[in-house]
Amino acid sequence: AQSVTQLDSHVSVSEGTPVLLRCNYSSSYSPSLFWYVQHPNKGLQLLLKYTSAATLVKGINGFEAEFKKSETSFHLTKPSAHMSDAAEYFCVVSGTGGFKTIFGAGTRLFVKA
Amino acid sequence: ETGVTQTPRHLVMGMTNKKSLKCEQHLGHNAMYWYKQSAKKPLELMFVYNFKEQTENNSVPSRFSPECPNSSHLFLHLHTLQPEDSALYLCASSQVSGMGSYNSPLHFGNGTRLTVT
Numbered sequence: 001a002q003s004v005t006q007l008d009s010h011v012s013v014s015e016g017t018p019v020l021l022r023c024n025y026s027s028s029y030s031p032s033l034f035w036y037v038q039h040p041n042k043g044l045q046l047l048l049k050y051t052s053a054a055t056l057v058k059g060i061n062g063f064e065a066e067f068k069k070s071e072t073s074f075h076l077t078k079p080s081a082h083m084s085d086a087a088e089y090f091c092v093v094s095g096t097g098g099f100k101t102i103f104g105a106g107t108r109l110f111v112k113a
Numbered sequence: 114e115t116g117v118t119q120t121p122r123h124l125v126m127g128m129t130n131k132k133s134l135k136c137e138q139h140l141g142h143n144a145m146y147w148y149k150q151s152a153k154k155p156l157e158l159m160f161v162y163n164f165k166e167q168t169e170n171n172s173v174p175s176r177f178s179p180e181c182p183n184s185s186h187l188f189l190h191l192h193t194l195q196p197e198d199s200a201l202y203l204c205a206s207s208q209v210s211g212m213g214s215y216n217s218p219l220h221f222g223n224g225t226r227l228t229v230t
Contacts, residue, residue, distance in 0.1 A: 034218060046218045082178050090156070099169050
């Protein structure tokens with residue numbers, strides 16, 4: 001069975017400071033992991049994807065995530081937040097053998113000027 | 114510009130109306146999805162179509178009826194809805210491997226904001 005937990009429903013940072021959005025997963029086999037971003041009144045957009053090629057994955061807009069198998073985590077980070085990063089972020093786990101894509105509940109990121 | 118187009122962007126309908134949501138993908142994918150996104154609730158998978166065949170129906174009420182005439186088009190027919198069905202309905206597509214793996218990223222449209230009065 002698979003599951004994904006986003007540890008914070010809301011995160012607030014100041015512009016120019018680092019961003020950390022936390023995600024833990026559970027999977028019976030090697031999962032694929034994703035982060036998506038959703039801006040108001042928009043659909044979800046892929047930020048980055050992990051598929052076992054490298055544990056540190058770089059995405060769009062300066063975001064990156066590190067896969068840590070021992071901690072079953074896939075946290076999303078960015079060195080310096082920008083006002084345009086304010087959005088909702090979803091961690092997603094997917095498996096093989098049929099449709100097994102699970103979305104986390106989402107983390108709302110607020111960026112203060 | 115998104116490769117997945119949803120129309121209309123906004124829809125207001127009464128509980129006795131019949132309406133349809135349309136989704137078209139221009140990415141050459143072979144799988145399409147309907148998701149429901151309600152305020153303060155997790156994203157809910159409704160239906161999955163793989164090569165035009167419905168492979169998932171996540172216990173969705175029969176007042177929602179999907180149709181997938183080809184791998185590029187997906188419809189959601191709405192009939193006798195309830196106010197609690199008001200939500201953002203998102204369509205997505207992806208490429209499913211020949212082994213039936215759904216590990217490719219989902220590509221989402223911008224959604225239809227549905228209000229049931």
